[in-house]
Amino acid sequence: FVYICQQLIQSMKVQSTTTQQDDHFLIADYDYKSTNIEKNGDKYIAKPQITNFKFKTDTRIPKVGVMLVGWGGNNGTTLTGGILANKFNITWNSRRGTHQPNFYGSLTQSSVIKIGTCNTEEVFVPFKDVLPMVNPCDIVFGGWDISSLNLADAMGRAQVVDYDLQQKLRPYLEKLVPLPSIYYPDFIAANQGDRADNVIPGNNKLEHLNIIRKNIADFKQQNNLDKVILLWTANTERFCVEDPNVHGTAEKLMKSIESSHPEISASTIFACAACLEGCSFINGSPQNTIVPGVIELAEKAGVFVAGDDFKTGQTKFKTCLVEYLVGAGIKPKAIISYNHLGNNDGKNLSQESCFKSKERSKKTCVDDILESNKVLYPTEEELNIDHTIVIKYCPETGDSKKAMDEYIAEIFLGGRQTFAVYNVCEDSLLAAPLIMDLLLLCELFERIQFSKDSSEFQRFDTVLSWLSYLMKAPKSESGITTINALSRQRAMLENLVKVCAGLTVDDNLRLEVRYG
Ligand code: NAI
Numbered sequence: 479f480v481y482i483c484q485q486l487i488q489s490m491k492v493q494s495t496t497t498q499q500d501d502h503f504l505i506a507d508y509d510y511k512s513t514n515i516e517k518n519g520d521k522y523i524a525k526p527q528i529t530n531f532k533f534k535t536d537t538r539i540p541k542v543g544v545m546l547v548g549w550g551g552n553n554g555t556t557l558t559g560g561i562l563a564n565k566f567n568i569t570w571n572s573r574r575g576t577h578q579p580n581f582y583g584s585l586t587q588s589s590v591i592k593i594g595t596c597n598t599e600e601v602f603v604p605f606k607d608v609l610p611m612v613n614p615c616d617i618v619f620g621g622w623d624i625s626s627l628n629l630a631d632a633m634g635r636a637q638v639v640d641y642d643l644q645q646k647l648r649p650y651l652e653k654l655v656p657l658p659s660i661y662y663p664d665f666i667a668a669n670q671g672d673r674a675d676n677v678i679p680g681n682n683k684l685e686h687l688n689i690i691r692k693n694i695a696d697f698k699q700q701n702n703l704d705k706v707i708l709l710w711t712a713n714t715e716r717f718c719v720e721d722p723n724v725h726g727t728a729e730k731l732m733k734s735i736e737s738s739h740p741e742i743s744a745s746t747i748f749a750c751a752a753c754l755e756g757c758s759f760i761n762g763s764p765q766n767t768i769v770p771g772v773i774e775l776a777e778k779a780g781v782f783v784a785g786d787d788f789k790t791g792q793t794k795f796k797t798c799l800v801e802y803l804v805g806a807g808i809k810p811k812a813i814i815s816y817n818h819l820g821n822n823d824g825k826n827l828s829q830e831s832c833f834k835s836k837e838r839s840k841k842t843c844v845d846d847i848l849e850s851n852k853v854l855y856p857t858e859e860e861l862n863i864d865h866t867i868v869i870k871y872c873p874e875t876g877d878s879k880k881a882m883d884e885y886i887a888e889i890f891l892g893g894r895q896t897f898a899v900y901n902v903c904e905d906s907l908l909a910a911p912l913i914m915d916l917l918l919l920c921e922l923f924e925r926i927q928f929s930k931d932s933s934e935f936q937r938f939d940t941v942l943s944w945l946s947y948l949m950k951a952p953k954s955e956s957g958i959t960t961i962n963a964l965s966r967q968r969a970m971l972e973n974l975v976k977v978c979a980g981l982t983v984d985d986n987l988r989l990e991v992r993y994g
Pocket of ligand 1: 552553554623624659660661662673711713764787788791821822905906
């Protein structure tokens with residue numbers, strides 16, 4: 479490896495016999511070490527094995543467009559405005575002084591990865607510098623909303639961004655107006671009806687699908703884009719009543735759209751339109767948008783789907799704290815989570831059917847962590863801990879969401895340890911950089927292929943579970959168990975980009991420092 483030993487370097491070149499690079503591709507060879515476990519009576523037999531993988535990354539950076547469903551919402555406006563502030567280096571004043579734009583909260587832009595050691599010093603580089611990634615400031619944004627407000631006015635309505643920055647962004651944002659969208663009132667809260675003034679007319683779901691497809695094709699062509707990614711950041715819908723005859727295959731799903739079946743949600747129409755236009759689709763809300771028929775459509779189109787529900791504040795912390803407790807041999811017995819928020823998301827979630835979608839994704843997030851430890855949880859019954867989710871809509875709190883969690887755990891000799899955690903922050907200021915990461919990583923993974931034991935190169939699985947660090951209820955390929963533990967999810971992403979770059983995966987033994 480050749481690098482300059484200094485605090486934060488911006489570029490890195492890997493020099494090794496196991497990587498090859500030309501103008502278009504970087505190919506890295508990786509001997510993956512795993513352990514195959516066999517059960518023999520009540521004993522495990524562990525057999526270490528090595529499998530050879532090659533990872534091929536297309537290093538050419540494409541021109542990328544992103545279409546957000548729910549563009550005029552809190553997340554949509556904060557993301558678009560935040561990126562423009564960075565792009566044009568717009569500074570603004572608040573009572574705390576003058577602010578510079580940044581990408582704090584973005585894994586790719588503001589976190590670092592250890593690439594090795596220089597003498598005994600550990601060397602870190604920004605995540606975004608390990609493999610060639612799109613610069614977020616180069617993304618072209620577009621999208622839909624059932625509300626017709628331009629993005630400047632929508633940002634004012636959101637009440638997230640400092641007033642002075644809103645004013646400075648106005649000339650850029652007032653030109654951006656969301657396209658009319660599909661509105662199926664039965665799927666979101668009735669209280670959203672008063673903002674729905676930008677709606678594609680009619681009840682014919684096939685016509686709706688075709689209009690959305692045309693919107694995507696036009697956006698791509700008008701902006702001269704190499705690729706487009708769609709992301710749902712519109713209201714949380716209720717779950718659709720999933721039926722194999724309606725949603726089970728691509729063919730059945732298309733037939734159900736043709737007959738305007740009532741259990742086809744707006745989000746599923748967007749997901750289908752994305753696949754049919756050759757675009758990956760990310761679901762940022764908890765509902766079951768990505769039904770099996772959508773996965774089949776994506777598979778056929780060679781695009782990715784990823785979901786569900788952004789993992790921003792409370793759940794991120796939960797999957798970190800519970801991982802710590804269970805990892806320390808301490809037994810969580812109850813998690814009681816209260817939230818109150820006053821933004822439009824909270825207003826929508828005040829309807830029971832939409833709340834149920836959120837409750838489901840917030841509740842499942844510690845299951846695998848508990849299930850992994852049979853010392854603490856030897857029976858199914860013990861796994862059934864008190865995990866309660868309460869969400870209340872209180873308009874006065876605006877976007878400044880309050881999350882109050884109590885964790886009760888059993889410690890040595892029947893003792894109890896209780897954590898009471900109080901988390902306050904602007905929800906969309908956490909969500910916007912995370913949405914950006916989802917888009918950037920999804921785009922990067924579209925440029926990576928792998929080959930196992932010298933087989934043909936192939937793309938990753940259609941359901942992009944590599945993005946689980948960013949999702950509350952990560953969707954996986956069938957047959958692959960979901961990982962929710964935050965440090966494992968992050969290590970997975972970090973190691974993947976390192977392996978693709980030809981770097982060594984870190985097992986934290988630090989033998990080169992101890993005995994180098
Ligand atoms: P928001 O309510 O401010 O924005 C949603 C936007 O979607 C609104 O402008 C609404 O008019 C629009 N909309 C509703 N139905 C639509 C449709 N069929 N087509 C196009 N637009 C439609 O909500 P916010 O805060 O931006 O959150 C968006 C989603 O992200 C919600 O589902 C929320 O649960 C989810 N989420 C947000 C997190 C956060 O930290 N902000 C974390 C996890 C998930």
